[in-house]
Amino acid sequence: MAKLTVRDVHTHFGSVKAVDGVSLDVRDGEFLVLLGASGSGKTTLMRTVAGLEKLTSGEVSIGDRVVNGLPPNDRNIAMVFQSYALYPHKSVYRNISFPLEAVRTSKEKARERVEWAANLFGIGHLLDRKPRMLSGGERQRVALARALVREPNLFLLDEPLSNLDAKLRHQARHELKKLHGRIGITTIYVTHDQVEAMGLGERVAVMNFGKIEQIGKPSDIYREPANTFVARFMGSPAMNLISKDGDILGFHPENLLPVGDFQPDPDSLRLNFHVSGLEDLGADLLLYGSIPGADTTPMGEGTDVIAKLPARLVSSIKVDAEQEFFVRERYVNRFDPATGRRTTAPATA
Amino acid sequence: MVSSAPATGTTAPGRERVRRGFLGGTAFYLTVALFTVFAALPFYVMLITSFKRNSDLFNPEANPFWFAQPPTFDHITLLFTDTLFVRWLLNSFMVGGLVVIITLLLAVPAAYSLGRLAGSWGEVLGIGIFLTYLVPPTLLFLPFAKVIAALDLQNSIWALVVAYPTFTVPFCTWLMMGFFKGIPRDIEEQAMVDGYSRFGAFTRAVLPLAVPGILTIVVFAFTLSTSEFVYALTFVQDSAQKTVSIGVATELVRGDVFKWGPLLAGALIASIPVAVLYTFFIDHFVAGLTAVAGE
Amino acid sequence: MSLAPAKATAAERASARRDALLAVGMIAPAVLFIVLLVGVPFGLAIYYSLHDVTTGGTAVKWVGLSHFVELVGDRNFQQALGNTILFTVGTLVTVLVLGTILAELLMRDFRGKWVVRFLILLPWTAPVALGLIGWLWMYDSVFSPIDWFLRQVGLLGSRDAALGVLPNLYWLGDKVLAKVSIIVVNVWRILPLATVIVLAGLNSVPRDVIEQARVDRAGYFRRLFQVILPMISPILMIAVLFTFIFTVADMIPIFILTRGGPANSTNTLASLAFFTGILGGNLGRGAAIALFLLPVLGGVSAVLLRLIRRSEVT
Numbered sequence: 001m002a003k004l005t006v007r008d009v010h011t012h013f014g015s016v017k018a019v020d021g022v023s024l025d026v027r028d029g030e031f032l033v034l035l036g037a038s039g040s041g042k043t044t045l046m047r048t049v050a051g052l053e054k055l056t057s058g059e060v061s062i063g064d065r066v067v068n069g070l071p072p073n074d075r076n077i078a079m080v081f082q083s084y085a086l087y088p089h090k091s092v093y094r095n096i097s098f099p100l101e102a103v104r105t106s107k108e109k110a111r112e113r114v115e116w117a118a119n120l121f122g123i124g125h126l127l128d129r130k131p132r133m134l135s136g137g138e139r140q141r142v143a144l145a146r147a148l149v150r151e152p153n154l155f156l157l158d159e160p161l162s163n164l165d166a167k168l169r170h171q172a173r174h175e176l177k178k179l180h181g182r183i184g185i186t187t188i189y190v191t192h193d194q195v196e197a198m199g200l201g202e203r204v205a206v207m208n209f210g211k212i213e214q215i216g217k218p219s220d221i222y223r224e225p226a227n228t229f230v231a232r233f234m235g236s237p238a239m240n241l242i243s244k245d246g247d248i249l250g251f252h253p254e255n256l257l258p259v260g261d262f263q264p265d266p267d268s269l270r271l272n273f274h275v276s277g278l279e280d281l282g283a284d285l286l287l288y289g290s291i292p293g294a295d296t297t298p299m300g301e302g303t304d305v306i307a308k309l310p311a312r313l314v315s316s317i318k319v320d321a322e323q324e325f326f327v328r329e330r331y332v333n334r335f336d337p338a339t340g341r342r343t344t345a346p347a348t349a
Numbered sequence: 350m351v352s353s354a355p356a357t358g359t360t361a362p363g364r365e366r367v368r369r370g371f372l373g374g375t376a377f378y379l380t381v382a383l384f385t386v387f388a389a390l391p392f393y394v395m396l397i398t399s400f401k402r403n404s405d406l407f408n409p410e411a412n413p414f415w416f417a418q419p420p421t422f423d424h425i426t427l428l429f430t431d432t433l434f435v436r437w438l439l440n441s442f443m444v445g446g447l448v449v450i451i452t453l454l455l456a457v458p459a460a461y462s463l464g465r466l467a468g469s470w471g472e473v474l475g476i477g478i479f480l481t482y483l484v485p486p487t488l489l490f491l492p493f494a495k496v497i498a499a500l501d502l503q504n505s506i507w508a509l510v511v512a513y514p515t516f517t518v519p520f521c522t523w524l525m526m527g528f529f530k531g532i533p534r535d536i537e538e539q540a541m542v543d544g545y546s547r548f549g550a551f552t553r554a555v556l557p558l559a560v561p562g563i564l565t566i567v568v569f570a571f572t573l574s575t576s577e578f579v580y581a582l583t584f585v586q587d588s589a590q591k592t593v594s595i596g597v598a599t600e601l602v603r604g605d606v607f608k609w610g611p612l613l614a615g616a617l618i619a620s621i622p623v624a625v626l627y628t629f630f631i632d633h634f635v636a637g638l639t640a641v642a643g644e
Numbered sequence: 645m646s647l648a649p650a651k652a653t654a655a656e657r658a659s660a661r662r663d664a665l666l667a668v669g670m671i672a673p674a675v676l677f678i679v680l681l682v683g684v685p686f687g688l689a690i691y692y693s694l695h696d697v698t699t700g701g702t703a704v705k706w707v708g709l710s711h712f713v714e715l716v717g718d719r720n721f722q723q724a725l726g727n728t729i730l731f732t733v734g735t736l737v738t739v740l741v742l743g744t745i746l747a748e749l750l751m752r753d754f755r756g757k758w759v760v761r762f763l764i765l766l767p768w769t770a771p772v773a774l775g776l777i778g779w780l781w782m783y784d785s786v787f788s789p790i791d792w793f794l795r796q797v798g799l800l801g802s803r804d805a806a807l808g809v810l811p812n813l814y815w816l817g818d819k820v821l822a823k824v825s826i827i828v829v830n831v832w833r834i835l836p837l838a839t840v841i842v843l844a845g846l847n848s849v850p851r852d853v854i855e856q857a858r859v860d861r862a863g864y865f866r867r868l869f870q871v872i873l874p875m876i877s878p879i880l881m882i883a884v885l886f887t888f889i890f891t892v893a894d895m896i897p898i899f900i901l902t903r904g905g906p907a908n909s910t911n912t913l914a915s916l917a918f919f920t921g922i923l924g925g926n927l928g929r930g931a932a933i934a935l936f937l938l939p940v941l942g943g944v945s946a947v948l949l950r951l952i953r954r955s956e957v958t
Contacts, residue, residue, distance in 0.1 A: 052855050073861035085856035089874045098870075099860040146860070377749065381760060384746050387832065389763040391778030392770070394789055398781065406787075409811070413789035455677055458670035466667035478674070481682050483945060485893030487914040488934045491921045492688030496681070515681045518674055547666055576771035578896050583922060594773040598900060609781060616777040620770035627769035628762055635844050638886060639879055 002063035002153040003028040004049065004186060009058030011041075011048045011210075018044040019055075020210030029184045033201035035194055037233075041210035042190045046156050049188065051075050062153050073102070078147035079156040082163060084139045086131040086146075092118075093127040096146045103150070117145040120179075137168050148183065155187040161196060173199055194234050198222065206230050224333065225250070228298055228340040231333065237306045241298035242291055243337065248298045250333040253286075253308035256325050261314050264326040273307065273325040275317060285309045287317060298335070392617065399424055399614035406610060424610030434615050436589055437596035441619070444506050444592060445571040448513045452570040455518050457563065460525030461551060465537075475526050482519035486579040489515075494583050508584040509592065513574050520573070521566040524637040528562025529555070565633045572627045575619075593619040692931035711932035720908050721933065724916040728940075730823065731912060732892045735830040739887050740880070742831070743838035747846055748868070750839070768836035776900045779829050783815035783901065790815075816902050819909045826910055829897045834890055838883045845879030846872065878952045885948045892944075893937050913937050 004026040011019035019041045026032050034042040047053040049060055051072040060067055067075050078099075087095050096117055100110040118124040121141040131139055140160060147155060160176075161169050177200055180187060191197055197204045198218040205215040206229075213233075214226035225231035231239040231250045239250045249269070256273070257264075264270065277288040288304040290296070296303045307325065309317075317323070334344045394413060398406060400420035411417040428434045459478070463471040486493075493512060494503075502508040532555055540550035556563075581595045588600060597619060601612040627634075693712070696705040715721040750761070767775055782790055791812045794800035801811045815825045849872055857867045873880065895914035898904055904911040904919055911919070913936055921930020 050859060052858070072855070072858045073863065077859060079856065079859045081852045081856060083850065083852045085850070085852035087853065087857075087871055087875075089877075098857075098862070102861040102863070102866060377752070378754070380745075381749055381754070384742075384749070385760050385763050388765075388767050388836065391775060391782055391832075392763075392766055394782065395778045409786055409792070413787070413792050455674040459674035462667045462670035466663055466670070471667075474671070474675075478678065480945075481678055483889055483941070484682065484686070485889075485914070485937065485941065487893045487895050487917055488689060488937055489682065489685040491917070491927055491931050491934065492685040492692060493681075494922075495688060495927075496685055511681070514677060518677060522674060547663055572769075576773075578771075578773045578899075579918075582899075594771050598773045598777060609787075612777060613781060616774040620766075620774045623771055624766055624769040625762075628765050631765060631769065631840060632844075635840050638841060639844050639882055 002186060004154060004188070005059075005061040006045075006049065007059040007061075009045070009048060009060060010056045011044055011053055012056040017210050018053075019048060022058075022207075022210070022212055024205065024212070024215070026186055026188065029186055031180050031187045031189065031200065031202045033197040033204045034188060034190045034207060035192070035197040035201075035204050035233075036207035037192055040207040042192075042207045043158060044210075045207070046158060046188055046190050049154070050077055050079055050156055075154070076150075076152055077154040077156060078150070078152035080140075080143045080147050080158065080160050082159045084143040084160075084163075086139055086142055088131050090130075091127065092123065092129050092131070092134070092142050095131070095142055096127075096149050099146060099150050113149050114145075117149040120148070121145050136164055137172065140164065140172065144179075148185075152185065155185045157187065157189045159191050160189075161191075162193070169196075176200065195236070198234075206233060208233075224342070224344075226342055228335050231335070232299055237286070237308065238299075239333070240305045241296070241335070242294040242305065243297050244291075244294035246337065248335040248337050248340075249294075250298075250335060251327040251331055253306040255327050255331040256305070256307040257309070257327070258307075258314065258317065259324040259326055261309075262326075265328055267329045268326040269329065269332050270324065270326050272322050273305065274322045275319050276304070278317060278319050280311065283311060285311050285314055285317065292322070298337075392620070395613040395617040398609060399617055401610065403610060424614045427608075428611040428615050428618075432600065432611060432615075433588055433591075433596060434593070434611075437591055437593040438619065440506050440590065440596075441575045441592040441594070444509050444513070445574040447510045448517055448574045449567050449570045451510070451514045452517045452521050452566065453563065455514060456521040456525055456566060457556075457559075459518075460522045461529050461555070463522070464526040464529040465534075466547075475523060478519045479523040480519075482516055482523070486516070486577075490579050490583045493580070497584050502584075504585055504587045505590050506585065506592070509574075509577075509581055512580045512584065513570075513577060516577075517570040517573050520637070521570055523640075524566055524569070524633070525559075525562055527637060527640050528559055528565075532558050565630050568626055568630045569634065572623050575623050689931045689935060692928050693935050695928050697927040697931075698925050707928065711929050715929070715932060715936075720911065720916065723908060724911040724913050724933070725936070727823070727910060728892060728912040728914070728937075731827055731830060732888060734827045735834060735891045736884065736887050738827070738831045739834050739838045740884065742835055743842050743883065744873075744880075746835070746839045747842035750843055751846055764839070765836045767833045772833065772896050773900060775833065776829065776897055779825075779832075780901060783825055785812055785814050785817055788812060788815065817906055819906055822902055822906060822910045825901065826897055829901065830891055830894070833897075834887050837890070838887050841879060841883040841886065842876075845876035845883075848879070849875050877955050881948055881952045881955070885945060885952070888944055888948075889941070892941060 004024070006022055006024035006026075009019055009022050010017065022041075022045055024032075034045060036042040044053055048055050051067065051070060051074075055068065062075060062077070072079075087098065090098065093114060096114045097110050100113060105113070114127075115124065118127060121144055123138060123141050123145060126134065126138060126142070131142070134142065140163070143160070161172050164172055173196060189200060201218055203215060204218050204221055206213045206221060208229055214221055214230045221230060222234050225234060225239065228241055228248065228250070231241060235252060237253050239252050240256065241248055241250045243249075251269075256271075258273075259270075271291050272293070273287070273289050273291055275287045275289040279286040279288075285308070287307040287309065289307075291305055295301070296305065332344075333342055335341060336343050397414060397416070400422070401416060402418050402421045402423070405411050405416065405418040408417070463475045463478075465471075497503050497508045497512070500511070502511060536554050536558065537547075537550040540554035541547065545553060575592070576594065577592075578594050578598075581592045582599075585591050585595065588596070591600070593615075597612065597615040601608050601615060694706065694708060696707045746764070750757075750764075754760075782788060791800060794807060794813070795811060799805055800807045800813065801809065803809055807813065814821060816822050853871065853875070854867065857871045862870065893914045895912065895918050898910055898912060898915040899918065902910045904915050913933055917930045917934035917937075920933060921927050924930070
């Protein structure tokens with residue numbers, strides 16, 4: 001177990017700057033999520049930390065050791081790929097024991113460790129099977145067992161849940177969190193799914209174009225995004241951004257409430273909301289519309305402003321009509337139109 | 350099982366293939382150079398010797414890898430004017446062309462039928478046809494010579510035009526099957542919904558999409574024909590009817606006297622175009638061979 | 645229910661029949677061609693081997709298995725059989741090892757790779773006979789460039805030279821060297837093909853698995869022998885299969901380089917069949933010799949094909 005220090009790392013492929021100046025301090029035992037769309041650099045950053053990509057400049061240290069020139073096998077890391085990368089011709093037992101064989105562990109010691117790892121994930125009964133006879137969830141657990149069987153300093157996971165059925169994903173996410181609680185290895189987890197990121201990470205780093213846009217606790221990033229990119233990336237649906245009176249205002253759909261069913265405060269932001277469409281999703285109502293007097297350029301011309309209301313608390317919404325809505329002041333984020341960066345100071349935790 | 354990535358070591362776009370071997374920089378280049386020299390040396394020597402004066406050539410002391418005396422075009426001239434080389438080239442070309450046509454006419458419909466229409470027994474029959482490619486000419490050439498004689502084609506290039514499809518058709522049918530399988534069924538079904546018969550759908554919708562495959566088997570049928578030796582040697586004795594492989598190998602040697610200059614020049618000139626053509630399509634060739642594992 | 649379903653089945657059946665006819669019609673020419681021009685000579689080969697037939701005469705006399713019996717005791721035949729095994733196995737082993745090494749080298753990117761690739765492929769892509777003519781010169785007993793080079797570096801041609809005092813090695817004239825020369829030429833020709841097949845295999849291994857092996861601390865050789873080669877074993881066997889097929893029945897190198905000599909010491913079953921049948925005129929005997937190739941070819945191919953099917957890993 002060790003801390004990870006990334007100092008101004010650049011990883012360029014010719015003219016493509018996949019990682020463009022990233023610095024990061026991961027505490028010993030921390031679970032950090034790298035969140036971003038494809039091409040944001042999150043996977044390249046992880047692979048650079050792993051030693052699978054050569055960095056162009058900067059420094060990576062695991063523990064107190066600078067590992068820049070070291071090949072992956074010398075960094076004492078463990079990695080799980082999106083495809084799980086199981087060795088198809090080896091049994092589950094041999095898959096898990098492979099890293100131990102590579103460092104010439106004795107057969108007895110190896111058996112001990114393999115059985116420990118297999119039992120940790122509940123796959124002890126599958127040791128003789130070949131990967132092609134396993135389900136997706138079972139293969140994932142073999143990959144995890146193989147990763148933990150030696151004692152790595154750092155654990156790297158590349159979208160390990162994206163190949164699972166949606167139903168399995170919730171369960172797997174919960175189990176991963178429990179596992180991390182038990183074992184406590186410093187973990188870097190790469191994903192494009194912000195729901196996953198919010199659920200799993202102690203801290204989340206949102207990446208875009210090879211840079212970290214914001215890093216912090218999931219709730220902080222959600223409530224107080226550092227710039228308009230992060231604001232539009234997080235949340236489903238994402239934060240509304242409107243341009244009003246020369247300012248960019250941002251507020252989450254669940255904070256845009258109708259006057260009438262809800263009581264505004266004196267300093268609340270009042271808005272006329274013209275509702276053009278309504279979706280009844282059972283637990284929530286989604287309202288689509290526009291705000292006269294404000295345009296939606298910050299989130300794209302012609303994009304709807306969205307309000308998300310708990311269905312049971314709302315009595316009547318008129319479609320194709322204007323209604324008075326409001327947003328409580330503490331939920332209004334302000335961004336600089338020139339830079340996109342937030343201008344309101346973050347609330348203290 | 351085999352991916353569609355190019356077989357001969359090209360890299361994925363945008364990524365350097367970081368495969369650290371155990372050979373470092375200079376050792377790596379040295380080993381590659383060694384293999385390259387091993388492969389290409391005879392051709393290089395042929396190239397130099399084609400232009401070497403006889404006095405330079407037949408001097409055991411002289412450097413065979415470069416010129417001790419100024420180069421000459423004499424051998425080339427002799428090859429083209431004093432021997433039947435041009436005739437042999439034309440023969441090879443004609444045989445190749447005709448064999449290509451016959452192969453296309455036989456293999457393409459057969460491949461479509463086996464790949465699309467015949468279902469599971471199509472697979473089996475397809476492999477069976479491929480296996481006939483593996484029957485060596487050295488087994489068949491003797492009785493085949495009698496068959497040729499019975500057809501009264503002996504000693505002419507027509508014997509070869511008849512014989513060569515026996516190996517080009519099996520292999521090309523197999524290759525073409527693979528190509529047809531790669532074309533989605535939807536296209537034909539769409540054509541049939543639009544009013545074409547099955548055969549009409551084949552000619553109008555499928556064939557145009559199969560052009561890369563057809564090009565591949567054209568190249569193979571041609572290169573396999575020009576490289577063939579055993580049948581050509583057995584069936585044709587008349588000098589003017591020989592193909593270039595046989596002509597160069599048998600006619601430029603009179604008893605113990607080798608006309609080395611023209612001989613090596615002829616061998617080289619006839620080799621290079623075929624080699625270039627084959628090189629472009631070798632990935633498909635290998636894909637066809639390795640598909641035996643996938644089926 | 646209404647009439648519609650019944651009508652549909654009749655139409656369906658008619659269309660299925662049309663399809664079947666079309667299928668047969670499209671296959672028939674090819675199958676007919678092959679059956680006639682491969683099957684008939686094949687049958688004839690068996691027929692000849694059981695009769696006394698010559699190219700000149702028209703007399704055909706039944707001799708049963710006497711050709712085969714005579715051959716088994718014949719010294720030249722035994723020599724040819726031994727050579728066939730020697731050349732094939734020698735070529736196979738060498739080609740597999742060198743081919744895997746070369747394929748691994750070609751996995752990397754380097755400058756001038758396309759030129760190197762073209763040159764390395766030349767022995768296979770150039771017409772067989774023509775490339776071999778180049779080797780005829782390389783092996784010449786007076787003018788061999790190889791010997792010239794050996795003389796220049798002092799390994800040949802002087803009293804204390806490692807390879808002897810004579811100015812030339814008799815690559816094609818010495819009984820032992822001639823066999824080596826044939827194997828070298830076989831390897832030279834087949835290596836490109838085997839390399840390209842192995843390369844296709846190496847390229848088919850998912851990058852993830854190799855990187856996983858690196859992360860799992862496996863060094864180069866462990867990755868190669870424990871992960872990569874086992875995963876591509878079907879393709880390796882295809883390389884073996886085709887190397888075997890293109891070598892075991894190949895008479896061209898022997899025809900061009902040694903004509904079976906010196907003193908019949910480099911004949912294989914294929915070349916002996918050719919010389920006996922065509923140059924010697926004894927069709928029956930020639931056919932019998934060639935037929936010995938069949939069980940070998942068929943047997944090994946069948947075994948390899950079955951192994952290939954069975955060893956699919958994904």
